[in-house]
Amino acid sequence: MKNSLFSWLGAVAGLAGGLFLITSASADEACGLCVKQIVINSELATCFLDQYDQIAGTGKDAVVVDLSNCASRGVVEALPSPNKIQTEPDVQFMISRLQLQCLKKKLEAPGIVLDPSATIELDSCG
Numbered sequence: 001m002k003n004s005l006f007s008w009l010g011a012v013a014g015l016a017g018g019l020f021l022i023t024s025a026s027a028d029e030a031c032g033l034c035v036k037q038i039v040i041n042s043e044l045a046t047c048f049l050d051q052y053d054q055i056a057g058t059g060k061d062a063v064v065v066d067l068s069n070c071a072s073r074g075v076v077e078a079l080p081s082p083n084k085i086q087t088e089p090d091v092q093f094m095i096s097r098l099q100l101q102c103l104k105k106k107l108e109a110p111g112i113v114l115d116p117s118a119t120i121e122l123d124s125c126g
Helices: 002-024 042-056 097-107
Strands: 037-040 062-066 092-096 118-121
Touching: 037 042, 042 062, 042 097, 062 097, 092 097, 097 118
Parallel strands: none
Antiparallel strands: 037 118, 062 092
């Protein structure tokens, strides 16, 4: 009887400690489900920037970005060059608040080349 009581108390204490760590984690820390990089093209970048205020308006530390309604339909893409591997753009991803601001900053940078697609690193903004 004593062993089951101690194991139950240990489980409760562990759960409480885990919840405390989760709630006390800094909003600036990267979330576990957030992506480190995204692949994007100019069409999706324009759509992201147009929707930025709405996306940023959510009160959460982690933000789900869904650009699936932005992708054009029925347009025939140009054939990729044989010596370059083409990566499909990401239309749905989760990023932190800092990564959201970083992505906006990088997409607004003058001279950025986004076509046919570009990989944007979200861990550092500079």
